[in-house]
Amino acid sequence: MTNSLGKIGFAGIGAMGTPMSTNLIKAGHKLVLFDIDPKKAQAVAATNECEVATSLTDLAGRSNTVITMLPDGKLVRKALLGDNDSGKNCITETLKPGSLIIDMSSSSPMGTRELGAILEKKGFQFIDAPVSNGVKGAIAATLSIMVGGDKTVFDRVKPMLEKMGNQIYYAGPLGAGHAIKALNNYVSAAGMIAACEAMHAGEAFGIDPNVAIDIINTSSGYNGTTQRKCKQFMISGTYNAGFSTGLMAKDVRTALDIAQAMGTSTILAKPTADIWDAMEKKLGFLSDHTEMHKFTNKNK
DSSP states (O other): OTTTTOSEEEEOOSTTHHHHHHHHHHTTOOEEEEOSSHHHHHHHHHHSSOEEOSSHHHHHHTOSEEEEOOSSHHHHHHHHHOGGGOOSSSHHHHSOTTOEEEEOSOOOHHHHHHHHHHHHHTTOEEEEOOEESHHHHHHHTOEEEEEESOHHHHHHHHHHHTTTEEEEEEEESTTHHHHHHHHHHHHHHHHHHHHHHHHHHHHHHTOOHHHHHHHHHTSTTOOHHHHHTIIIIIITSOOOOSOBHHHHHHHHHHHHHHHHHHTOOOTTHHHHHHHHHHHHHHHOTTSBGGGHHHHTOTTO
């Protein structure tokens, strides 16, 4: 199955794309790398057997399958279709019709469906496969990967995805992967606010935050934040979990958009989005998302 997808073009060699592409190379896949910062792709190539493309069109011209791992859906669309969907200086200008494109970025599910319709008319296969579990998971190849699109395509790419993650899910039709990724991050974001407020209230009452988290983690209130972030990044004061406030705020807004588009309840999603937007405005896009601990602390 290693070569069933042919040569893989990997666009976006950032904090996540670097270990993800490296794990594919180590598993025996032939890769062509591209990043707008050439040094990032060259750094991977310096210690791994792979090719480096000089442009998106060069990447696509050498590839049978393309993976995009970019900051958001707008950049994915630009990379695939060009400025204003011009079809110039982009992946689809030189990628052979019939080729598979896999978007592993955190994109809008509605935008993914729209993009998929355009790519289908151009003769390309397209699935979404966003990831969770962060940089540590990318390095260890223990990512959770959620896939939306044709089930037969999912079955074909699953062995390749298993080289980057150990929890691979078929979520449903095109866009379902991006939808559940945003909804998952919304649940995480809401839980983080609750955990921070509980720590602050408990401390004001005289409860050591470390003791509070120990109790919560052996009781019904535990969540991802209490288990993996409170002591490690918040109480310690390091605030360096590696995921930005801006990206979390974006994902929560996407989750809110999904609920509104589907006509489902937003009684918690709306205020959660408002809180993350306010934090981003105050602390900046690049602040670490665990700084919610500082943002909710009225005593500092």
